[in-house]
Amino acid sequence: MKIDIIAGARPNFIKIAPLIETINKFKKNGKDINYRLVHTGQHYDKNMSGSFFEQLGIPDPDVNLGAGGGTQAEQTAAIMMGYEKLLLLEPVDLCVVVGDVTSTMACTIVARKLTIPVAHIEAGIRSGDWTMPEEINRVVTDSITNYFFTTTVTAVENLIKQGVDESHIFFVGNIMIDTFFKNRNHFKPPLIWNQLQLKKEDYLLLTMHRPSNVDDKEKLIAFLTQIINNSKVPVVFPVHPRTSKILQEMCFESDSLHLIEPLSYLEFNYLAENAKAVITDSGGITEETTVMGVPCITLRNSTERPETITIGTNELIGSNPQAIPPILKKLFENQWKKGKIPEKWDGKTAERIVEILWNLRDDLN
Structure with a gap:
């Protein structure tokens, strides 16, 4: 089972770190699951990209598409062109995208057009604000994604309203909090x-x-x-x-x-x-x-x-x-409310995701 993990901007790096660590654990336990880390180059500043790889223990990308800079349209086009060339040369069984940045949407479109299934981590999130580029990225990504991994019950409800097959929705929690707890x-x-x-x-x-x-x-x-x-x-x-x-x-x-x-x-x-x-x-x-x-x-x-x-x-x-x-x-005046931690924001989201991905392997072949 070979997976592409797409990362392009700061929020992506925080979320993929525990995913990669968990896949490596599965491999050590004899599971035939491999990943290719694709950095789109969307963020190329040292403090907004490089330091995250170093501090979070993320390995060097297998591929860097170098698509940083330009307008959103130019960046989207550069990512799509670069990723299409990569998939045509070396296809994979599954493309895993995270969050709602330009890289997420662009790589999802490319993969689906080449009939490669997509799993979206942090699916179903909605703001309802169409002035946000991220909202467009989320909706487009979720409209063609195959497998949906959600952070909350609200996100699950959003996807059901959209008409997504409930058997393809997995409430797994917040993978970014995995990174938080590990590094706190x-x-x-x-x-x-x-x-x-x-x-x-x-x-x-x-x-x-x-x-x-x-x-x-x-x-x-x-x-x-x-x-x-x-x-x-x-x-x-x-x-x-x-x-x-x-x-x-x-x-x-x-x-x-x-x-x-x-x-x-x-x-x-x-x-x-x-x-x-x-x-x-x-x-x-x-x-x-x-x-x-x-x-x-x-x-x-x-x-x-x-x-x-x-x-x-x-x-x-x-x-x-x-x-x-x-x-x-x-x-x-110290009148702020006391908060609680939402369900499944417990540092074990990556484990739940990789276990599900492994169990889906027969569906991908």
Whole structure:
């Protein structure tokens, strides 16, 4: 049984690490299951790609398609062309894609057109926000996927509503949390920790990267101003390259705002776990803060991870900067809710996935 594992961007790397480790365990136990790691090249920055391979113990990719850069359409086309050439030369029994990045959708389309089955890890997630490229990636991927591995019961329900055969849906839990639990004891402080003499729960951690928040310069500055003016502690902001460029153009500075380079997985999660709260427009971070028990404020109008709100520590406040003052008042008055960890977010998701994949081997032949 030969599987392609597709990875192209930071969220993918976090999710494939436990999958690869588990497949290797199966191989050691005599199971004839092999994988080819295909890096599409979607993220090519050292801190957004390379360091994740090193820290999470991911082997060097068997293939790198080198499809980084360009517009979304250009990137999608480059990934599809590169992956098609690879599959025509060396086909596999199954293509495994994770998450909702461009690489996920592009490789799914190529594999299915070549009649190669696809398994989607993190299937069924929906935000309902069609302005998000990720939502389009999710829906397209799930419309042609063969096997669906879901993080929550809500995702299962979404797929059933879509008309997916329930026998092809597997509620396995959150594979990203496997990586979190395995590496939690290895989280390490970045340089900024000592440079600013940071202390636990005495700073806010901020991430912003979505075009709807950062491409509108006035809106970005308004968010930052509201956060700074209503925070009683310093704000640490690992800046995505696209956001850094905009802030440089705007010459925006503040003594309370500390802009730093993107962090590695171990360093970022050290800051997240020790923060007073995390303010973000990322989906994956809301899952990690839920497991950490750290308050999380999401700067979006919708979320594809509602369990982080209904069960976890996340609050969705929308994309209006004026929503910042009341939510930070609630935070600093220590009125934040206590969250719980969702079902099957237990560090054993990869084991469940690989066991299912192994049992599907006869269906793939």
